Amino acid sequence: xxxxxxxxxxxxxxxxxxxxxxxxxxxxxxxxxxxxxxxxxxxxxxxxxxxxxxxxxxxxxxxxxxxxxxxxxxxxxxxxxxxxxxxxxxxxxxxxxxxxxxxxxxxxxxxxxxxxxxxxxxxxxxxxxxxxxxxxxxxxxxxxxxxxxxxxxxxxxxxxxxxxxxxxxxxxxxxxxxxxxxxxxxxxxxxxxxxxxxxxxxxxxxxxxxxxxxxxxxxxxxxxxxxxxxxxxxxxxxxxxxxxxxxxxxxxxxxxxxx
Amino acid sequence: xxxxxxxxxxxxxxxxxxxxxxxxxxxxxxxxxxxxxxxxxxxxxxxxxxxxxxxxxxxxxxxxxxxxxxxxxxxxxxxxxxxxxxxxxxxxxxxxxxxxxxxxxxxxxxxxxxxxxxxxxxxxxxxxxxxxxxxxxxxxxxxxxxxxxxxxxxxxxxxxxxxxxxxxxxxxxxxxxxxxxxxxxxxxxxxxxxxxxxxxxxxxxxxxxxxxxxxxxxxxxxxxxxxxxxxxxxxxxxxxxxxxxxxxxxxxxxxxxxx
Numbered sequence: 083x084x085x086x087x088x089x090x091x092x093x094x095x096x097x098x099x100x101x102x103x104x105x106x107x108x109x110x111x112x113x114x115x116x117x118x119x120x121x122x123x124x125x126x127x128x129x130x131x132x133x134x135x136x137x138x139x140x141x142x143x144x145x146x147x148x149x150x151x152x153x154x155x156x157x158x159x160x161x162x163x164x165x166x167x168x169x170x171x172x173x174x175x176x177x178x179x180x181x182x183x184x185x186x187x188x189x190x191x192x193x194x195x196x197x198x199x200x201x202x203x204x205x206x207x208x209x210x211x212x213x214x215x216x217x218x219x220x221x222x223x224x225x226x227x228x229x230x231x232x233x234x235x236x237x238x239x240x241x242x243x244x245x246x247x248x249x250x251x252x253x254x255x256x257x258x259x260x261x262x263x264x265x266x267x268x269x270x271x272x273x274x275x276x277x278x279x280x281x282x283x284x285x286x287x288x289x290x291x292x293x294x295x296x297x298x299x300x301x302x303x304x305x306x307x308x309x310x311x312x313x314x315x316x317x318x319x320x321x322x323x324x325x326x327x328x329x330x331x332x333x334x335x336x337x338x339x340x341x
Numbered sequence: 342x343x344x345x346x347x348x349x350x351x352x353x354x355x356x357x358x359x360x361x362x363x364x365x366x367x368x369x370x371x372x373x374x375x376x377x378x379x380x381x382x383x384x385x386x387x388x389x390x391x392x393x394x395x396x397x398x399x400x401x402x403x404x405x406x407x408x409x410x411x412x413x414x415x416x417x418x419x420x421x422x423x424x425x426x427x428x429x430x431x432x433x434x435x436x437x438x439x440x441x442x443x444x445x446x447x448x449x450x451x452x453x454x455x456x457x458x459x460x461x462x463x464x465x466x467x468x469x470x471x472x473x474x475x476x477x478x479x480x481x482x483x484x485x486x487x488x489x490x491x492x493x494x495x496x497x498x499x500x501x502x503x504x505x506x507x508x509x510x511x512x513x514x515x516x517x518x519x520x521x522x523x524x525x526x527x528x529x530x531x532x533x534x535x536x537x538x539x540x541x542x543x544x545x546x547x548x549x550x551x552x553x554x555x556x557x558x559x560x561x562x563x564x565x566x567x568x569x570x571x572x573x574x575x576x577x578x579x580x581x582x583x584x585x586x587x588x589x590x591x592x593x594x595x596x597x598x599x600x
Contacts, residue, residue, distance in 0.1 A: 116521075124521075153522065160518040191514055207514040209480075216475045221468075222450075248507035249545045251538070255450055255466040259419040262375075262383075263412065279510070286508045 083112035091119035095144060108333055108340075110149035111165035114139065124153035124162060130201035131171040131332075135339035149336065154204050161207050166193050169300050169325060172332025174200050178298060178323040184291045185298040186320075188280075188305040190215070194287035206290045210283040211305075214276060223257055226271035233311035236270035240277020241284070241315045250282045276308065284312045301325045342371035350378035354403060367592055367599075369408035370424035373398065383412035383421060389460035390430040390591075394598035408595065413463050420466050425452050428559050428584060431591025433459050437557060437582040443550045444557040445579075447539075447564040449474070453546035465549045469542040470564075473535060482516055485530035492570035495529035499536020500543070500574045509541045535567065543571045560584040 086094055095107070114122035122139035129137075129152045138147040151164035166187050173179040174197065181200040187193040190211035196203045218227040231237065243253055257275050260266035266274060291297070296319040299306040306322045313320045345353055354366070373381035381398035388396075388411045397406040410423035425446050432438040433456065440459040446452040449470035455462045477486040490496065502512055516534050519525035525533060550556070555578040558565040565581045572579045 153518075155522060160515050160522045160524055162518045162521055206511055207518070208508075208511045209514045210510055212480060213510060213513075216479055220475055220479055221471060249467075249548070250509060251469055251472060251541060252465055252467045252545050254472075255468045256419050259412075259421045259466070262421055263414060263419045265419055282510060286511050289508070 107146035114148040122148040122150040128201040168332035169328040172328040175335040229272040231276040236273040237277040240274040241281030244281025366405035373407040381407040381409040387460040427591035428587040431587040434594040467542045488531040490535040495532040496536040499533040500540030503540025
């Protein structure tokens with residue numbers, strides 16, 4: 083959404099129209115945010131496909147509609163999502179997540195969701211990907227974090243540390259101290275630090291989710307494989323659901339409910 | 342130390358000599374690091390004033406000595422300090438911290454220290470100040486974090502939240518969600534977020550310190566007042582020790598032991 087300048091959405095829609103013809107448009111994600119085309123107010127949890135379809139922001143003159151985001155204000159919490167609700171609805175429609183299942187969206191702002199009766203009952207966002215990017219680009223650890231990240235032994239060591247102690251801000255400084263003490267090679271530092279962050283994310287997510295079956299990891303493979311390894315370290319089963327497939331299935335389910 | 346270019350320390354020392362004459366120089370802090378003038382290897386915990394004096398890196402040709410940093414590798418941990426050890430030795434020498442006391446250095450990399458028999462027995466560093474700066478300068482929260490930070494009600498709310506739940510990376514995203522939900526004014530966001538970070542720091546520090554008397558907050562007033570408020574929220578007493586006074590007292594104590 084940041085790639086489109088203010089006032090630039092109408093021309094972008096026009097370009098889509100020129101390419102695909104005058105079909106109805108169903109849009110979701112940050113295009114419905116206060117930085118997007120039109121602001122589609124959040125629906126409160128619990129929200130299912132029917133509620134989302136009923137809450138669409140219709141833009142009649144453009145033959146378009148925007149999916150509302152979902153907000154979780156239950157139990158004194160405050161959380162928001164835009165776009166992931168479509169994937170969750172789609173994953174349930176595909177049969178990839180049970181109606182009372184558990185899901186995780188790895189990412190810049192990773193999300194853990196509880197489904198109840200096919201509805202998004204509650205969710206929690208963790209700033210994992212953004213924190214890693216900040217540390218890699220701008221922090222005292224930046225020089226150490228330029229290596230690759232894979233679900234290897236160094237990554238699992240970081241996950242194990244994060245699951246054993248809830249003190250991320252101290253463990254991050256120890257990345258530097260362990261280098262100075264000869265305990266952490268530069269080649270392992272990025273994977274270990276990613277393990278600290280994703281392991282901490284998993285610890286938060288598992289506190290939040292109810293007990294249940296395999297956790298659906300909705301997204302693309304590089305990141306879902308890291309979360310799968312971290313969940314495995316925590317003794318939890320998971321399975322991967324392709325994020326694009328889930329999104330398309332969700333958009334189809336919402337469109338069918340509209341008609 | 343970053344303000345002095347590579348090879349620039351000898352001229353800097355020369356400038357000090359020109360101004361103050363040929364007195365013995367006793368230096369401490371990052372000047373002894375691998376980015377400094379000469380690298381003074383770390384001493385292991387426990388370390389007292391006598392051990393530090395015995396471990397000085399002597400630079401005879403310059404009539405100078407550099408205080409070694411201190412390293413904590415006890416119990417599988419890894420942590421380092423350079424400069425704070427002089428303040429801790431000084432605070433004990435001044436009578437501002439008991440020989441078996443507890444201390445905290447607020448800062449970019451905040452440190453919690455346990456003293457035993459006047460020696461630095463163990464310590465833990467938390468990346469609190471650096472994380473706040475990263476969030477304020479570069480994160481999705483940056484626009485929200487340009488306000489002032491004081492030990493006010495918003496700050497204490499953040500501290501209370503951090504003491505109640507160990508999930509900083511989720512609470513940080515909620516700063517944005519609470520704004521969108523109309524629960525957090527921009528004017529309060531910096532103080533609330535600082536409270537989350539310092540409250541989380543205090544939770545880590547109190548886990549690490551043994552039970553004991555008032556915690557010495559060693560540093561300058563803007564930051565020590567925030568830590569005092571956070572410790573008060575956690576039901577702990579604290580007292581402020583001026584960081585420059587403690588440093589000078591520590592350097593004097595080490596110099597006396599040298600002679």
